[in-house]
Each structure stands twice: as structure tokens, then as C-alpha cells.
Amino acid sequence: ISEIMSDNCFGGTGNSDGYNYAAIDEFDISRSPGDTDLLNSNWIAYYKAIYRCNMLLSKMDQIEWQGDIALRNTYESETRFIRAYIYFEMTRLWGSVPLVTTPAAEDEAQATPEAIYKVIADDLVFASNNLPTEAYNAKPNGRITKWAAKSLLGRVYLYYTGYYGKPDLVGVVNKTQALGHLEDVIASSGHGLVADFSTLWPAASVDKYAGEGNREFVFSIKYTYTSDYNGNTDSNQWMVMFGMREFSSYPYGRGWGVTVNSKLWNAYSPTDTRRTASIIGVDEEKIPFDKKNSQREYTGYYNKKYSPMVNKDGVDLPIAMGSQFWDISQFQDYVVLRYSDVLLMAAELGSGNAQRYFDEVRERAYKENFVSLPVNADNILNERRLEFALEGVRYYDLLRQGIGKASSSIAETTTLLNGGVPTTKTISAGKIQETKGLIQIPNTQITLSGGLLKQNAGW
Numbered sequence: 001i002s003e004i005m006s007d008n009c010f011g012g013t014g015n016s017d018g019y020n021y022a023a024i025d026e027f028d029i030s031r032s033p034g035d036t037d038l039l040n041s042n043w044i045a046y047y048k049a050i051y052r053c054n055m056l057l058s059k060m061d062q063i064e065w066q067g068d069i070a071l072r073n074t075y076e077s078e079t080r081f082i083r084a085y086i087y088f089e090m091t092r093l094w095g096s097v098p099l100v101t102t103p104a105a106e107d108e109a110q111a112t113p114e115a116i117y118k119v120i121a122d123d124l125v126f127a128s129n130n131l132p133t134e135a136y137n138a139k140p141n142g143r144i145t146k147w148a149a150k151s152l153l154g155r156v157y158l159y160y161t162g163y164y165g166k167p168d169l170v171g172v173v174n175k176t177q178a179l180g181h182l183e184d185v186i187a188s189s190g191h192g193l194v195a196d197f198s199t200l201w202p203a204a205s206v207d208k209y210a211g212e213g214n215r216e217f218v219f220s221i222k223y224t225y226t227s228d229y230n231g232n233t234d235s236n237q238w239m240v241m242f243g244m245r246e247f248s249s250y251p252y253g254r255g256w257g258v259t260v261n262s263k264l265w266n267a268y269s270p271t272d273t274r275r276t277a278s279i280i281g282v283d284e285e286k287i288p289f290d291k292k293n294s295q296r297e298y299t300g301y302y303n304k305k306y307s308p309m310v311n312k313d314g315v316d317l318p319i320a321m322g323s324q325f326w327d328i329s330q331f332q333d334y335v336v337l338r339y340s341d342v343l344l345m346a347a348e349l350g351s352g353n354a355q356r357y358f359d360e361v362r363e364r365a366y367k368e369n370f371v372s373l374p375v376n377a378d379n380i381l382n383e384r385r386l387e388f389a390l391e392g393v394r395y396y397d398l399l400r401q402g403i404g405k406a407s408s409s410i411a412e413t414t415t416l417l418n419g420g421v422p423t424t425k426t427i428s429a430g431k432i433q434e435t436k437g438l439i440q441i442p443n444t445q446i447t448l449s450g451g452l453l454k455q456n457a458g459w
Contacts, residue, residue, distance in 0.1 A: 006395035012259035015419035027431040040442035053083040073130040080123035121172035135190030141213035147189035148219035150181035162400025198277035225331040239330040242303040253308030260301035271369035298417040407432035434458035
């Protein structure tokens, strides 16, 4: 959703599909007036998870820890990290949401962003202080670490202070402290960059893939391929949206056709190795794509970082792995935080090593074509666009620069192919400003609350 709301992707999907993705892409519910429940299933899932976190936290004193305070602190930290992560996702999407910190079932009014971020900050500071100090490879892949908590705290600090124009993170974390957490990750975590950017992404590297437990991945959400239609949902069920529309070409698998904006492809220098590692170029790779008549908002570009895949025999990888359902059983992990993000956040916050951190990210991207640039805010934010393209980061990087910057970057009028027919596509800066970059509160939730919840402006 955040990629579609950004300037990286169009809603795309099938030419005969509904227009819910267009409504999200254009911040305009009049594009699909019947869609009054955008992201309702996400809202429900988030609050189920919040409930579970709150339930465990409420029982901590009733568990027999046998004097192992470190173990208790680890479990509490992991739980509080998850709660903080979910609230951060929710408040970036919806702005003000109900803040529930006990396992209660009563309806709550929307809390202020300040109140929500206070819980987020407190949870992440606790996790940063209480998780074990061991290096990343000493933890089973997928567990939340001290380094993940410190890195997420840096991201939360930058977003909150930027989007809301505040001097610090609700009085809990100031700039010096946020930078200190990131410097600690750099100095002590054992994380680092992999040598070849393309090896971070299965479809970009195939046999050279660095794997889901590589040293650059600070925190990932784990998925596997055994989902079914009986309630077992342990797969990456959004990734299929990014696949080429109903078309496979080794190693790229089929999907529902969210398209990549050609502006992103053109933003890269031809000498930047991240361009072909991040984006599938249909013409550039001479892919015999023959589904333009089925595709809405065709651009010739798709997401390579999170592309479904097929094997050399053309079999969807989930099916080859033993799943019954290729579409709901994509299994690539979602990487929330990478070490390169830590380097660039530390540079942005004014580290004394800012130039070195900035150069380290760029040297990997350009290899022998690397030329140093001065480290400043504009260059760092542009580098973030290229480094984290199609990873769910860009939209929030735009918003934290102010709604004016975000709306001017995202707004455009262009011509795209809908079912093979050239069609004008308009994204209005005014609609982005009207909504403040937030998404619709699901109408079902407003109704269930008896009107206690209030709809976001512009929706």
C-alpha cells in the first residue's frame, strides 16, 4: 500500500478489476465509491495482534521465571517491540487510532499521535535496553534483537519529528539519543553490508541469493509456503500483487500487476547496480510480455525485489516447494530494516562519520563507477529513494519531509496503457494535501464504534 501511495508505483492490477487500488493511488475515494472498507482486514489483524501483546504483558507477573530476570526481560522486550511496530504501522497509515495497552474489549476513541508515539517510544527504549547484547548471528533467524529495537527507534524518531514537526520523540528520545542508538548498532551489532546489492533479492540473484539470515537484514517478518484456505496464513500474501500480470518468465513469476512508475527507473544512473537489481524492465530484459490487454496502468516495469518466482521449468516456486496454492503461498520474507538504513539514518542525524557511512552505501551501488558526493540532507534522502525503492520506505520518507514535499513529488499527470489503450492518469497534489497522506478509516470500524471513531479528512 505504501508503495502505491508513493511515487514509486501505480495501482495497476487487471484492466477489468475494481478501482480500489486506483482510489488508494490517487487518494480519492470517488474513484471507487463502493470501497468504504479499505484495509479493514488489516485493521482487524493489527488489533488482534495488539490484544495478544497486551494479554501476555498483563500476565508477566504470573509466570514462574525461576529468578531468570534476563529471560523475562527478553520476552517482555520482544512483545513490546511487536506492539510498538504495529502501532507505528497503524499511526503512519491512519494518523489517530484507538490506543489500547491492556487486554480490553471496550471501544476507545482515537488517541492523539503524541499519546500513541509515547507508547511506541517507551516500548522501543525498553527493548533497546533489555534485549541481549549478542551479535546478530548468535540469534535464531527471525527473532527480535536489541539491534532491531535500536534501529526501529531511529526510524520512528525521524518520522515523528519530520511528519509532525517536533523537536524530539515525545520527550522520550532526543536527537543525540536517537543517533546514539544507531551508532551502537554500527559499532556492536555484527551487522554489515553484503558485497553485492543484487544478492539481497532472490529474483535479482537466483543462485547467488545471500539468504534470509544474511548479515545486512536487521529485522524481517518471516513467511513460509504452507498457507491454505482453512485459516492457515503464514505466507507473504501481498507479494503476488507485484508480479507481472498473469505472466511468468524465468525467474519471474506471475501476479496481479501493481506496476512500477518509469520515473523510478529513470531516477537511477545507468551505472547504479541497484536499478536492475530492484526493477524488472520488460523491454530492457527482452521479456516477451503478452498480457498488456489484461494489464491496467502498464508501464513496462515491475518490482524485482519482491517478485513472485518460477523455476526453470516454469513452475511457481510455492508449488515446487509443495504448496497447493501459488497465489497465497509466496514465502519471501519482508525485510523491515537493513543495515544500509542504519548507516543512512546515522548520517542524516549528523554522525561524525556521516561521510564514511554515506560513501559505504554508495560505493557498493556503483562499484568501480563510484564518485563521492557531499553528505547533506538532499543527497541522503535521494540515496534513500534509490537504496530502498519498492521496500515500503519511500512513501514515509516523503511524508516526513512535509505534506507539501510529498504531494509535489507524488502528483503527476501521465499517459499509461489500460488494456493496451493509452489513458490519462492523474494524481492530484490537492487530494494528497487534503488527506494529509493518511488512508481511509474503514467504515465498518466507525459503525461498530457507534460513531466514536471519526473518518480522516478527504475520505
